[in-house]
Amino acid sequence: MNTATSAIPTLPVAPAPAPAGVAPRALRNATTEPVWVQRVLIGVALAFMTLFLFVPLATVFFEALKKGVDVYLAAITELDALSAIKLTLIATAISVPLNLVFGVAAAWSITKFDFRAKSLLLTLIDLPFSVSPVIAGLIFVLVFGLQGWFGEWLRDHDLKVIFAVPGIVLATVFVTFPFIARELIPLMQAQGIEQEEAARVLGAGGWQIFWRVTLPNIKWALLYGVILCNARAMGEFGAVSVVSGHIRGQTNTMPLHIEIVYNEYQFAAAFAVASLLAALALVTLVVKYVIEQRVKGQKREIGDRSE
Amino acid sequence: MILSRTLLKRHTVLPGFDLALGFALLYIGLIVLIPLSAAFLKTFTLTWQQFLDATTTPRVVASYRLTFGASFLAALLNAFFGLIVAWVLVRYRFPAKRLIDALVDLPFALPTAVAGIALTAIYAQNGWIGQWLPFKVSYTPLGVWVALVFIGLPFVVRTLQPVLEDVNRELEEAAAMLGASRWQTFTKVIFPIVIPALLTGFALAFARALGEYGSVIFIAGNMPMISEITPLLIITKLEQYDYAGATAIAVVMLVAAFVLLLVINLLQAWARKRQGGL
Numbered sequence: 001m002n003t004a005t006s007a008i009p010t011l012p013v014a015p016a017p018a019p020a021g022v023a024p025r026a027l028r029n030a031t032t033e034p035v036w037v038q039r040v041l042i043g044v045a046l047a048f049m050t051l052f053l054f055v056p057l058a059t060v061f062f063e064a065l066k067k068g069v070d071v072y073l074a075a076i077t078e079l080d081a082l083s084a085i086k087l088t089l090i091a092t093a094i095s096v097p098l099n100l101v102f103g104v105a106a107a108w109s110i111t112k113f114d115f116r117a118k119s120l121l122l123t124l125i126d127l128p129f130s131v132s133p134v135i136a137g138l139i140f141v142l143v144f145g146l147q148g149w150f151g152e153w154l155r156d157h158d159l160k161v162i163f164a165v166p167g168i169v170l171a172t173v174f175v176t177f178p179f180i181a182r183e184l185i186p187l188m189q190a191q192g193i194e195q196e197e198a199a200r201v202l203g204a205g206g207w208q209i210f211w212r213v214t215l216p217n218i219k220w221a222l223l224y225g226v227i228l229c230n231a232r233a234m235g236e237f238g239a240v241s242v243v244s245g246h247i248r249g250q251t252n253t254m255p256l257h258i259e260i261v262y263n264e265y266q267f268a269a270a271f272a273v274a275s276l277l278a279a280l281a282l283v284t285l286v287v288k289y290v291i292e293q294r295v296k297g298q299k300r301e302i303g304d305r306s307e
Numbered sequence: 308m309i310l311s312r313t314l315l316k317r318h319t320v321l322p323g324f325d326l327a328l329g330f331a332l333l334y335i336g337l338i339v340l341i342p343l344s345a346a347f348l349k350t351f352t353l354t355w356q357q358f359l360d361a362t363t364t365p366r367v368v369a370s371y372r373l374t375f376g377a378s379f380l381a382a383l384l385n386a387f388f389g390l391i392v393a394w395v396l397v398r399y400r401f402p403a404k405r406l407i408d409a410l411v412d413l414p415f416a417l418p419t420a421v422a423g424i425a426l427t428a429i430y431a432q433n434g435w436i437g438q439w440l441p442f443k444v445s446y447t448p449l450g451v452w453v454a455l456v457f458i459g460l461p462f463v464v465r466t467l468q469p470v471l472e473d474v475n476r477e478l479e480e481a482a483a484m485l486g487a488s489r490w491q492t493f494t495k496v497i498f499p500i501v502i503p504a505l506l507t508g509f510a511l512a513f514a515r516a517l518g519e520y521g522s523v524i525f526i527a528g529n530m531p532m533i534s535e536i537t538p539l540l541i542i543t544k545l546e547q548y549d550y551a552g553a554t555a556i557a558v559v560m561l562v563a564a565f566v567l568l569l570v571i572n573l574l575q576a577w578a579r580k581r582q583g584g585l
Contacts, residue, residue, distance in 0.1 A: 030483035031476050037489075038399050045395040046407070048388040052457050053413050055435060056425040063428055102334045109328035112321050115314040121328075123572065124335050130564040131343070132518025134538040135557045138545065139342035142349050147550055149345065174338055196321055206322035228416065235418025237521035242542060255420040255521070262424050262525070271428075274421040281416035289409040 060278045063271035075261075075272035083249045084257035084273070090165065091240075091253060092233040095172040099229055103180025104222075108214075111188035112196065122185075125178050136174045137242025140167055163245030168253065171239035176232045183225030184218055191217055220291045231284040235277050346561060349554040361555040370537040371559075373448055377536075378516035381455035382463075386509040389463025390501075396464070397471040411465065414458050419521025426454055427526040446528030451536060454522040459512030466508035470501050470578070503578035510574060514567040517560065 032038075065072055075081060106125060110118060128136065142148050144161035154161060161167045195217070199209045215222075237255040244251040246260065254273055262270035311324045350358060361367075395401075396408050414422065430437045430444035430453055437444055444450050474497055482492040520538040527534045537560055544553035 031479040031492075032398065033489050041391055042395050042399055042401050045388070045392040049392065049407065049410070049460075051436070052453075052460060053410060055429055056422060056457065057410075057413060057417070059425045059429050059435065060421060063425075098334075102331060105327040105334075106331040109324060109331055113319055113324050113328075114316045115324075115328070116316065117314065121331070121335075123568070124339065126568070127339055127343075130514050130518070130568045132520065132538050132557075132560055132564070134520045134541050135346065135518070135561060138541060138553060138557050139346050141545065142345040142550065142554065143342050145550075170338070174342070177334075177338060193321060200320045200322075209321070210323070231416045231418075235416075235421070237418060237420040238538065241520075242545065255418050258420050258424065259525075267424075267428070270424055274418075274424060277418045277421050281413065281418070281421075284416040285409050285412055288412065289405070 057278065057282075060271055060274050063267060064275040066271075067268040071268050072272045072275075075266075075269035076276065078269070080249050080252065081257055081269075081273055084252045084254050085276075087165065087168070087250075087252065088234050088254045091168050091172050092230055094169045095176060095233050096226060096230050098173055099177045099180050100222075100226060102177060103184055103225060103229075106181045107184035107188050107218075108210075110185055111191075112193050125181050128174055128176075128178055133175055133236065133238030134242055136239040137171050140170050140174070140243050144170075162243050163247065163251060165251070167243035168240050168251065171243045172233050172236050175236050175239045176229045179229040179232060180222070180225035183221045183228070187218055187221045188214075220294055224288055224291045227284050227287050231280055234280060343561075346554055346557055349551065350558045353551055353555060357551070358555050361552040362559050366531050366535070367537070367540060367556060369532045370535050370540045373451060373534065374517060374537040375563075377448060377451045377455055378513050378519075381452050381459050381516050382509050382513035384456055385459045385463045385512045386505060389460065389508060389512075390467060390505060393464045393467035393471055397468055411461050414460050419458065419519065420525070422457055423454060423522040423525035426450075426457060426522065430526065445526050446534070448527075448534050450526035450528065451523050451534060454526050455516040455519060458519055458522055459516050462511040462515060463505065463508035466504050466511065467501060470504040471497075474500055500581070503574055503581050507571060507574040507578060510567060510571045514564060514571065517563060517567070 033041075106121070109115075110121060141162055144150055144154060144167060146155065146162075161170070195213050196209050199213045204212065235255055237259075240253055241256060241259070244253065244256055246252060246256060248260070252260065254277060258270050258273050261273070310328050314328075315324065353361070392411070396404065396411075427445050427450070429435050430450060432438065432443060432445070434445070442449070444453060478496050479492050482496050487495065518538060520536070523536050524539055527536060527539075529535050529539060537556060541553045541556050541560075544556065
């Protein structure tokens with residue numbers, strides 16, 4: 001529609017008539033690109049994502065199964081691997097519920113009330129995103145390590161935090177604590193407080209409001225937050241690496257086990273354990289996809305009803 | 308009670324403010340603020356000279372150069388291709404689009420160690436991609452850059468997508484009516500709308516890359532002065548029981564991270580204002 005400059009139409013909906021003498025061209029949508037440009041851009045985007053995303057993902061499963069299913073099964077049922085899986089599950093089972101309670105509490109106070117220094121609180125929640133995982137591990141060594149603040153006290157009482165399970169849990173909690181809060185806050189902000197206020201006026205107590213009104217509204221975002229937090233907790237490497245001490249069979253989590261086995265050139269075994277975590281990542285993405293479709297459906301329903 | 312009396316801006320009928328905020332603050336204090344303050348307090352046990360000596364040796368400076376340089380270049384590449392990916396996902400229709408959209412988040416969900424060994428295998432000289440390249444990628448600074456591109460990829464795409472979806476099509480129609488070519492419409496109408504989001508995505512990817520450890524150490528080769536990133540240097544110092552030295556470097560990185568966090572907040576405020584104005 002580049003020829004439209006000469007004749008400015010009075011009604012924006014009416015297409016400008018083609019000047020006399022010019023053969024009428026097939027009309028093209030003025031707010032999109034020619035097909036060849038679209039194809040080139042789609043091609044570039046797909047090539048970039050293939051190179052940096054799809055190939056690495058495929059490699060994990062390919063390398064894991066390269067030497068056969070027997071080697072694969074042996075690698076993930078080996079004693080050290082099993083104890084690594086167990087420790088990872090324990091650390092996750094402690095840190096995710098803690099972060100769940102925090103996430104709900106933080107989101108409740110931030111989205112249902114108007115208070116001073118709210119943006120400061122939001123910044124603090126985001127803080128672990130900008131702290132290197134290595135530094136996250138380091139700070140717990142400084143607090144609980146032998147030379148740290150509580151080092152001597154812990155030693156005198158025969159307690160171990162660093163190079164033991166509590167340190168791994170603390171580092172995991174630190175690194176993963178924004179995820180659930182971050183999923184909930186935008187949603188609860190958009191939902192407002194009218195429903196809770198109505199419940200309050202009708203005589204509902206605090207917990208009743210939460211369980212009967214708020215929770216049903218946020219359950220999908222909450223579920224995704226938990227699953228994302230879970231995936232990040234199971235896969236955390238840098239922070240856990242600093243506090244774990246890499247004691248085989250005792251303080252090795254799955255990612256640390258992968259590192260050790262990989263450095264011993266047992267590549268198939270390393271990729272076998274890695275494939276479990278990659279599968280978990282894929283499940284996380286599938287859940288996210290399903291939940292997003294549901295939320296879209298919910299929004300459409302609400303839209304229909306209000307019309 | 309103290310919290311609600313001093314902080315609340317207006318009266319509310321909803322319960323639970325003290326409990327929820329109190330718990331959130333306690334939790335943040337115990338898990339984040341107290342341990343983080345340990346890093347700064349530990350640095351104060353050093354004299355200024357000791358601090359400078361620990362953070363400016365040639366090996367440490369070489370690691371800053373690599374970490375900041377590779378992170379910057381990785382974020383730059385992600386800004387360019389991320390804009391294309393976001394554009395294609397928002398504007399065009401093609402097969403398996405939703406699947407590809409969902410997979411953009413893979414670097415968020417995939418553990419860094421897994422990404423690290425996978426990228427190393429692919430870009431090694433006998434790897435799927437490495438064997439076709441005339442130069443080495445794995446075990447060089449180039450490998451560091453590849454790993455940082457991988458982990459930064461979702462940030463630009465996910466920051467741009469909602470903004471691109473909100474771009475008012477009427478503006479583009481108006482531009483077309485006034486005779487602008489599609490390229491002019493893009494550079495003069497669309498691009499100025501998305502630039503705050505693009506910069507935010509760039510800054511987020513850059514910040515994430517600065518602290519990255521897991522995916523990099525496998526592919527980097529970790530040669531001092533050449534392919535050793537700063538987070539690895541912190542770990543090396545810790546393993547030598549040089550806690551003060553490790554903490555000093557960590558504080559340099561923390562300050563850089565906090566400055567970036569501030570920049571990101573300012574960019575986001577700018578983006579909100581820009582969007583509100585349209």
